[in-house]
Amino acid sequence: MNIENLVKMANDIGNFFSAEPDRTVAVHGIADHIRRFWDPRMRKAIIAHNREGGVGLNELPRAAIAELDNEATLLREAGDG
């Protein structure tokens, strides 16, 4: 997956939740949105990108992706048949 596009998508989600005054709620909101709407191969790619420094990711989505990273073992391997 094009990582620049995924970074943009994650930041866009982050921008919506940035209005939320409670940071924890905002981070959970972003993580939950990505969890519920992104195919696992997209989540895997953004998690891998975040592990490598997360260039381009804003602060809130970065925190949300870190939250997803903790669940990453649950993700199936995309393309494993």
Place this chain on the structure above:
Amino acid sequence: MALRDYDFGTPPSQSDKMVTLEIDGFSVTVPEGTSVLRAAASIGIHIPKLCATDSLEPFGSCRLCLVQIEGGRGLPASCTTPVAEGMKVCTQNERLAKVRRGVMELYISDHPLDCLTCSANGNCELQDMAGAVGLREVRYGYEGENHLKAEKDTSNPYFAFDPAKCIVCSRCVRACEETQGTFALTLDGRGFDSKVSPGQNQSFMESECVSCGACVQACPTATLMEKTVIEKGQPEHSIVTTCAYCGVGCSFKAEMKGTEVVRMVPNKDGHANHGHSCVKGRFAFGYATHKDRITAPMIRKSIHDPWRVVSWEEAINYAAAEFKRIQAKYGRYSVGALTSSRCTNEETYLVQKLVRAAFGNNNVDTCARVCHSPTGYGLKQTLGESAGTQAFDSVMKADVIMVIGANPTDGHPVFGSIMKRRIREGAKLIVADPRDIDLVKSPHVKADYHLKLRPGTNVALINAMAHVIVTQGLANDAFAMERCEPASYEKWKAFVSEERNSPEATEAITGVPAETVRAAALLYATGGNAAIYYGLGVTEHSQGSTTVIGIANLAMATGNIGREGVGVNPLRGQNNVQGSCDMGSFPHEFPGYRHVSDFETRSQFESAWGVTLEAEPGLRIPNMFGAALDGSFKGLYCEGEDIAQSDPDTQHVHAALRAMECVVVQDLFLNETAKFAHVFLPGASFLEKNGTFTNAERRISPVRKVMPPLAGYEDWEVTQMLSNALGYPMNYSHPSEIMDEIARLVPAFAGVSYEKLDRLGSIQWPCNEKAPNGTPTMHVDQFVRGKGRFMLTEYVPTQERTSSRYPLILTTGRILSQYNVGAQTRRTMNSVWHSEDRLEIHPHDAEQRGINDGDWVGIKSRSGETVLRATLTERVQPGVVYTTFHFPESGANVITTDNSDWATNCPEYKVTAVQVTKVTEPSEWQRQYRQFSEEQRALLEQRSSAAG
């Protein structure tokens, strides 16, 4: 189904008070306000009439429906005489008969006596009335002045106007005014000289006529007649079905001769359209039998190979083998499918079932992705259900109508006419749109406020309205605190109250004067029942979902939800957008909007379908393209959708399609996507299959087969064959069995069946034990999610910014005569009205660039470039240009970008920064497109010769 509807003569009275009278010695009790004509008709007494019909207010001009009332003077017209308690009416006696015969004699003295060769022969009210009054002679002869040589107007492609046959009953004029609201027809002249005139003595094509067909339907003679009837003769039977165009979902009678459609007539009993229609549904059905239809399956190894015509069995087996090969090589998640809003509920249900059960993944999506997916998200999050809250008829109880990002008179014309009727009755109107759409100012309709905002600033505008409502104390706190989550309401109030959300602060963003926003907000909050109607001008933005949420917030904060006359009303683009979403076409949801990760729901489907189902969401359409380009998505089954034309950033879409190893297209025509396909499975038009469509008001309506499928199979049968070939058995024998399965698995459909649809005509879901006949208005006592949820709607400017290189904003939309990608309407005479997509540009912007009306102009964005002809108009504001997207060679989506809604990836079609320059030749993309299209056409032609 009877060909001719029973005509009560005048519309029904809505009064609850009943009145009893006597007609020809029979007692009859009817609502107060009912005409004597209608009261008589209700007990089977047919008073002769010509100018009266029950779709129009009475006019009292023909003098045929005269009656005698005991104790009354003279012979009053029964159509304009209301019933009264104890009234005694005589409808037939010597005196009445004499007067009626005299009237008929005058009519016939100026009417051609060509009944045997007349197109209305067998269906002519004048002929019927002549018989009814016993006309036996016409004493006046034809020597005097008459209209018999009046010239015919055949300018309209669909109907002819023969003024020689006109009896000047004014039904057509009144239909144009009352039913359609266009006011294109007038009665010109006085007395004997009076005649029906389109516009100002123009032809129909030159006039403002929108070809809705209301005048043709109202005409009691052959004066206004469908050309198909003139050509083929009167139909002999009819079947009620549902239109396959926009989200209004009009009910029609397909009037037939054998298996040939003679005409489509709007169904008077249709619950969405009440007997009205538009130029598409009424007339543009000829595509179904167009010569471009492909009626035999075809396969090919490469998209540069000629097509090979094969049997259904070979095509299905080839497609199944390819999908299996791809999954074996690249993994289970490397294939997927797309459904379309042009498919029935049953078809989309089967496609998503095939993906989940036979492919074993959730890679299914639908074209709602690129139109109303933000509606599904936004309304689910706030109200608890991914659907509009009202019935269309609800607008007749609205006091304030706010239209934002929608153009109902073009996109949803029949509903647009209903809305205009309510506005003529006095409802106030707020329009929020960058363009001067027709509703802003048209005959007898004028917006009280036009919020002419800059494209991409909806959220700032909605926040500003919310700011006024909250800070001025106009919110309905009692409703919001009781019906919604109090904490979310308080948080939202604090957010919108911030100064940065005030109209004064947002004026620089939206371009709408603060005082206009304040006045509009005041009207919305205090003007009585206030209803919001919105369309793709709301959803197709990077903040599409945010605006939908903002709209729901406004409705909840003002208590404008949960009763008739109010609500949040998404005007769905295509006929079955609502239905395709309901049926689980999204990759994260099972039918009934339940997430795939929900264990209980998944277990229910696993048990019913006998397979283990995937718990992770699949790929959405744009993600499929991305995955195709990175090599992890290789096979696509695409039913009824044309992504190669309709989806944004065309070059990206085409590259993704080229990257796939097997693209299976099921469609009526070799559409743009099929040019990239390896398997073509011929589809069936809506006239060739059974099923249901669900319109924008959640109304499930039957689609009935009126002719056999040209290719031999209905679309659901094709999906079933493919599933069986993939190894997942499906054994439905009729779509009603599919609906029965849906009813078993989707709570909101629990009470839906074909038997009930036949009985009730249509059903608005939820339909279940609690609401066995359906639910016109949602969220009445409580929201579907329990308490309504306010959400914060921060305005985030789109990243698609203007610059010195791209100084203009391009926005896109549709036009009345064409539909979506145009695959259907381009193959009808509708192209007479719109034969090419044009770029609308403000004269000021045009002058700066040396552009004249009709010049070829290049439109260049960060994504690509195309060339269209320019139309100079002040409908668009300076700095904004506009085009439609109905013709593939226009390449409107070559320019649009991959920006999309943050929540759903719905593309941002409505905002693209562009530069416009005068040019002399097509763009490079257009040259390549023509070359590729010609190659594909040639490969199709070679198929013909191979087939012998």
